[in-house]
Amino acid sequence: MSGHSKWSNIKRKKEKTDAQKGKIFTKIGREITVAVKEGGADPSSNSKLKDLIIKAKANNVPNDNIDRIIKKAAGDSEKNNFEEITYEGYGPCGVAVIVEALTDNRNRTAGDVRHYFDKYGGNLGQTGCVSFMFAQKGVVIIKNEGLDEEKVMEDCFEAGAVDFNFEDEIVEVFTDTAEVSKVRDFLTDKGYELESAEIEYIPSTYTRIDDEELRIKMNRLLEMLDDNDDVQNVWHNWDNEDE
Template sequence: MAGHSKWANIQHRKGRQDAKRGQVFTRLIKEITVAAKMGGGDLNMNPRLRLAVDKGLAANMPKDNITRAIDRGTGNLEGVDYAECRYEGYGIGGAAVMVDCLTDNKVRTVAEVRHAFSKYGGNMGADGCVSFQFKHCGYLIFAPGTDEDALMEAALEAGADDVLTNEDGSIEVITPPYEYVGIKDALEAAGFKAEVGEVTMKPQGETEILGDDVARMQKLLDALENLDDVQAVYTTAVMDEEE
């Protein structure tokens, strides 16, 4: 693991995501709608919906918007029927890239994703070509200086799968995907607030990107993330922002 740059990379990526907040509500509404459609509208019985609603509230989404999205998902209101799809490929330097989408038109979406890959130096691959390089899990990262022993004890007691300390002093807590919210709440109750937290596809290895390739890889990721049907982009690429 490129621990020397882990914290800088996390903070940089968080900043880029915060700068795109105009897309956040649209993506969260889609996720809430699909989660409600698949698992019902009861947050206590549908962990995917609970997570999506919590993310909406954290982003200051109005509660009326959340309620309408749930009602569309459960069929109480008419709405667009979204389908889930995942596309996989390779970026600069062979870094694995995985793109999760929610769309009402798969033909349009696959064409747009393929175009972004090819235009910015990547290569879209077959289903399953890189997904084995990622793990579906909850992920919390705590700032350097956090009490490692106390956090580890609290995390493992709450049901976390693993606690990892990076070379730069930041600490990662890995959770089962649908127990993420409960573990996050337990850690906050114990006095530990994560700087970044999400349910994600965590890369199991890293591809270091250097020099001019950093800008090329970022252009590819930005092009994919800016597509309307894209919900999330995951990559094994680690880019030193000082390059």
């Protein structure tokens, strides 16, 4: 689940295999478990859980699976053993990378992430070394199946969005971080089908990689991070639209 602001390019670049879908189910399930333990099992009063249910459905997680995860987390009296950790580093050619993890073993996850960076021509840095190149924004993704751009623009700004990007398959709606849930609810009430509603890291500048070997290494770094069960999201500023 890696991304930057050019959402459709990253997330629709290739069809997911069954194995990749299984990884996504596992990651979202872990996020749902933590959200329930922190905010309760009712999505009407737990905004984070509500966002994750939308995300799960957009990734074709069956409703029965979602309900089972929520019920199991709500009935489990043990405390939340998962810790949220953010790593920052550089990939090949100085590409800025932010890794968000949810782990029950900090040492294991840190070791894995450091290994991936070292192996594929990057280096893991200190907290703050690249995050200044990104801005956190709410991003609501609407499925675009024959939508009218003027009507979407009108509804988005009425909802409280600060910007939007109309593409063939999706519409990216940008909000202040505190407004993402309000905008999500407004657009849902208007009848739009949402892919996701999350707070994301949007890069202020992008970095190109012209060397083919280094492009392969950067792709491999992102694949290894995405394949790790502890890693929930990967944000980067690689301008890879031509890949």
